[in-house]
Amino acid sequence: MIHIDIHKKLHGSNGNMNLDxxxxxxxxxxxxxxxxxxxxxxxxxxxLAGLEISNGxxxxxxxxxxxxxxxxxxxxxxxxxxxxxxxxxxxxxxxxNLHFVNKDKALAKHLLELTELSSLKNRVPTTxxxxxxQRVSLCRALMNRPKILLMDEPLSALDPTMRTKLQNEISTLxxxxxxxxxxxSHDPSEIYRxxxxxxxxxxxxxxxxxxxxxxxxxxxxxxxxxxxxxxLDIVKVDVIYVAxxxxxxxxxxxxxDDTQAKSLIIGDSVTISTKxxxxxxxxxxx
Amino acid sequence: xxxxKAIITQIDTVDNLNIVKFDFYGYSLKMMSLGxxxxxxxxxxxxxxxxPTHIAIGKGFSGLVSYSNQIKAKIISCEKGKLLSxxxxxxxxxxLESIITLESTIAMDLKVDDDVxxxxxxxxxxxxxxx
Numbered sequence: 001m002i003h004i005d006i007h008k009k010l011h012g013s014n015g016n017m018n019l020d021x022x023x024x025x026x027x028x029x030x031x032x033x034x035x036x037x038x039x040x041x042x043x044x045x046x047x048l049a050g051l052e053i054s055n056g057x058x059x060x061x062x063x064x065x066x067x068x069x070x071x072x073x074x075x076x077x078x079x080x081x082x083x084x085x086x087x088x089x090x091x092x093x094x095x096x097n098l099h100f101v102n103k104d105k106a107l108a109k110h111l112l113e114l115t116e117l118s119s120l121k122n123r124v125p126t127t128x129x130x131x132x133x134q135r136v137s138l139c140r141a142l143m144n145r146p147k148i149l150l151m152d153e154p155l156s157a158l159d160p161t162m163r164t165k166l167q168n169e170i171s172t173l174x175x176x177x178x179x180x181x182x183x184x185s186h187d188p189s190e191i192y193r194x195x196x197x198x199x200x201x202x203x204x205x206x207x208x209x210x211x212x213x214x215x216x217x218x219x220x221x222x223x224x225x226x227x228x229x230x231x232l233d234i235v236k237v238d239v240i241y242v243a244x245x246x247x248x249x250x251x252x253x254x255x256x257d258d259t260q261a262k263s264l265i266i267g268d269s270v271t272i273s274t275k276x277x278x279x280x281x282x283x284x285x286x
Numbered sequence: 287x288x289x290x291k292a293i294i295t296q297i298d299t300v301d302n303l304n305i306v307k308f309d310f311y312g313y314s315l316k317m318m319s320l321g322x323x324x325x326x327x328x329x330x331x332x333x334x335x336x337x338p339t340h341i342a343i344g345k346g347f348s349g350l351v352s353y354s355n356q357i358k359a360k361i362i363s364c365e366k367g368k369l370l371s372x373x374x375x376x377x378x379x380x381x382l383e384s385i386i387t388l389e390s391t392i393a394m395d396l397k398v399d400d401d402v403x404x405x406x407x408x409x410x411x412x413x414x415x416x417x
């Protein structure tokens with residue numbers, strides 16, 4: 001079991017706030033940490049890694065990493081850290097980046113094979129694509145067989161295809177190494193695919209904790225297909241009214257009746273929902 | 287969206303799928319739904335929602351049809367457009383709207399004061415609010 005009970009005063013962009021996190025995680029779990037920017041997610045990862053000071057206790061299995069009078073040095077904690085911007089050593093080859101952590105050549109070879117990087121082992125990071133750099137960073141984080149793998153939005157800089165590919169590799173590595181993984185992510189599909197548990201932080205406090213489906217499925221009553229948007233216009237066509245709503249990067253149209261057409265105000269935030277039975281799914285042509 | 291108040295009388299569940307039955311002025315209504323929230327239980331009063339485009343109309347109807355929800359109503363207004371018509375239907379103290387094609391309205395000779403049957407599929411009825 002991993003017991004986290006930490007407190008820290010933060011000076012964020014929205015003024016001061018207290019980070020108060022009390023969390024118990026089963027070993028081997030894949031936990032996603034979600035929440036708006038400035039909610040304390042990255043700070044929590046840095047506290048776990050020993051890169052920031054906080055009050056409280058950190059207990060990993062029977063090892064104490066932090067209590068009132070003691071804090072274990074970052075390099076002594078069994079942590080692997082994957083950053084959004086890769087943070088590779090630019091003057092070292094792929095293989096040297098891995099060996100810097102640990103001289104276990106067999107493990108490095110195995111990791112590079114698993115992530116299809118073997119042929120690139122003598123290249124330096126500047127000659128690699130974003131997806132390749134992040135795979136190197138992931139391999140490097142696993143070189144010391146960490147108890148906890150920490151990932152701070154590891155895939156947010158990558159394109160969707162590369163993201164799916166790396167999600168699969170992360171999932172394989174998480175299972176093979178039996179590590180406990182904590183990943184900061186904003187992407188619902190990534191959280192659903194990878195995590196068994198999601199914790200949502202807001203203003204330094206946990207506001208939601210459950211399975212990805214419990215936390216992320218947006219419902220309204222018995223409506224399971226639900227999106228938030230902005231009402232742009234209502235147009236009368238024949239005897240019906242059509243509302244135009246912006247959802248994300250797209251516009252959608254919804255037929256509304258006359259009473260609703262009269263009560264809705266252009267510019268309002270609205271929720272569009274329908275039952276799970278109505279929508280149809282069309283795969284995109286490849 | 288037309289709203290009606292009803293009481294939950296029965297919930298049948300298989301895995302994540304449910305059929306919820308309601309009482310609405312003596313009519314037994316049925317709704318298909320995936321996972322229900324914890325507050326949806328037998329005996330609760332709820333507001334049900336139906337889109338006007340999901341209400342079909344029968345007149346002088348006999349025979350069998352698979353619409354799980356059939357409610358007798360009276361037409362209280364009939365607005366004809368160029369392609370569609372909007373019917374306002376009254377059941378007890380509730381008014382619902384049905385949008386159908388103008389062609390159907392003409393073919394069925396639908397007019398104010400007609401007694402008709404509203405038909406709604408169980409998949410198209412939804413709980414908007416638990417009271």
